[in-house]
Amino acid sequence: MGALDHIRVLDLTRVLAGPWCAQTLADFGADVIKIERPGAGDDTRQWGPPYFTTADGVATREAAYYLAANRNKRSVTVDIGTPEGQRIVRELAAQSDVVLENYKVGQLQKYGLDYASLKAINPALIYCSITGFGQDGPYAARAGYDFIVQGLGGFMSITGEHDSYAGGGPQKAGVAIADLMTGMYATTAVLAALAHRDRTGEGQYIDMALLDVQVAMLANVGANFLTSGTAPKRWGNAHANIVPYQSFEASDGWIIVAVGNDGQFRKFVEIGERAELADDERFATNPARVQNRDTLVPILADMVRTRGKHRWIALLEAAGVPCGPINDLAEVFDNEQVVARGMKVEVDHPLGGAVRLVRNPIRMSATPPEATSAPPLLGQHTEHVLKTLLGYDDGAIGRLRENSVL
Template sequence: MAALDHIRVLDLTRVLAGPWCAQTLADFGADVIKIERPGAGDDTRHWGPPYFRTPDGTATREAAYYLAANRNKRSVTVDIGTPEGQRIVSELAAECDVVIENYKVGQLKKYGLDYASLKAIRPDIIYCSITGFGQDGPYAARAGYDFIVQGLGGFMSITGEADGGLGGGPQKAGVAIADLMTGMYATTAVLTALAHRERTGEGQYIDMALLDVQVAMLANVGANFLASGEVPRRWGNAHANIVPYQSFEASDGWIIVAVGNDGQFRKFVQIGEREELAEDERFATNPARVRHRDTLVPILADMVRTRTRHQWIALLEDAGVPCGPINDLAEVFDNEQVVARGMRVEIDHSLGGAVSLVRNPIRMSATPPEARLAPPLLGEHTEHVLKNLLGYDDSALERLRAAAVI
């Protein structure tokens, strides 16, 4: 029995933040019905290459970006711009516990699919809206994009190489972290609302904003600023308060060395055959190393270049000095720990063969998440859902198809 197999979710989202939330709920057993535009679907279906390939090597129209956020769902195509489409989605909402949407503020009201309209149909509905800037405030009407939010929310001001250095300047993250973390916060909010409803019978409205989440994600850095009033600077892969605690280039690639105390520093330079550095008063203690980092780090960089990544990691791990490689994704999915934890999963796809996806990372003893269904083809479940959930017959479906409603 899956933890959420009694919950049905109507997914009116696209791209990443909303689909990520809905996929997480689906991983735990929720029946997620994804509503998509007939003939087009979620924007990310077309964000390729790469695309899923069948066993004979044929590229499909299923982009890897779309596959990443839509497993375990059922796809139903409905044109909500038509009155009949709006009626269908309203009928589906009446059969669902949760609605998740990421339309612009107020856009769904004109379709009768806003919270107030659906609450009138199902009073205990849980309705989660995801936008760039929230339902109120001076930016509410703006479209929200992860990249813009990373900049606006301060993340890029603390990410990237230091000003004045090689490649210095603000840098976004390599993945859409504001989208992904908003999806995760939204999941928490939905689960909390479900727990509240189980105790009280009361549904509720959830207002999630990418900018709010990005500001919250500043965590200790944000708290440091609020406590001190000092605007933090970028340190790249270095640490503001610990030296050496950064990346170094070995003879064949990059490694991370995270020296946490003076004893570990001594071991590090002994392995590098530069024992005298631990005796130098400029480098003997961490406060001294922080003050003289501009002198010390180039010396250490030259030292690290004398060995390979594998040699350094083996020697440092044996000595108890925290370290690790900077892997590319081929190395990540070949890593013995990643393999042992089963982070790559294969799911049979309706087009043939299996699609490779990343496993939900949550481990639970009684109700673990499960990758049951491959991301659906566009409209793959339209007929089944409308027949079995809403009672539509073949003639009704044919009429709706002819009118391009589904």
């Protein structure tokens, strides 16, 4: 029994932010019906390679990008540009608790699928719109892309190596964090709206914007600026106020050393056979190390290169010096803690074999999220949904297919 198995979600989103929200709700048991374009589907279905390969070695056209954000859903193909397709979506909305969409501002209004139109059919509906810049303001009509939002929202101004170092300059995150965090904030908003509806019976409209989320998730860095008026700089993998608190290259890979006090610094350099550094007045205290980081860090870098990363980690952990490796993804999924926590799951795929996915990280004692079904094939559930929810017969479905509505 899932926490949300009494909830139906009509998912009109594609790519990442909206599908990520919908997948999270589906993991909790919600019946998520994903509406896709006939013949094409979600853009990310084609965003490969890599693609899923069946048990007998046949490469499919199911891209890993699509697989990452669409498990536990049902796929229904509908051309919402046709009157018949719009009618189907309205009929499904009448039987849904939540609608998710990420079309451009005002685009669904011409199809009669905007909030006002669907609220008239289902007053208790929770309708969540996800856009790049929100429903109002001078940027509302712009298309929103995660990369652009990372730059516009200030994230890239604090991410990347310091300008004075080789390779310095702004850097985006390795994953689409504005999309992913918007998906998570949207999930929270939907759950809050459902809780409100449980008490009042009232649905509501949710306006989510990637730029808003990117600004909000600056967290303490944003608060630092609002408090001081000083824009922060990029420090790469180093720390503005603590030294050494950064990555170092060992003889066979990279490690992170996060020295938090002078005692830990002494242990670090003693292990590195450079104990004299802890007694040097330039480095004996953290304020001194910050002031003299340009002198100290190259010395430490040479010291760390004398051993392999696993040896360094074993020695530093034994001494109580905070540290860790910088793993590639092969090392991540082989990591004993990741394995113990079951972060990799396998789900049977309709084309044969099992698809490997990353587990929802939430642990709950009574209603844990689960990966129960693979990301659906395009239109896999069209006939079943139309028959069981809307009462369409084979003849009606056949006519819709003949007219390219499905």
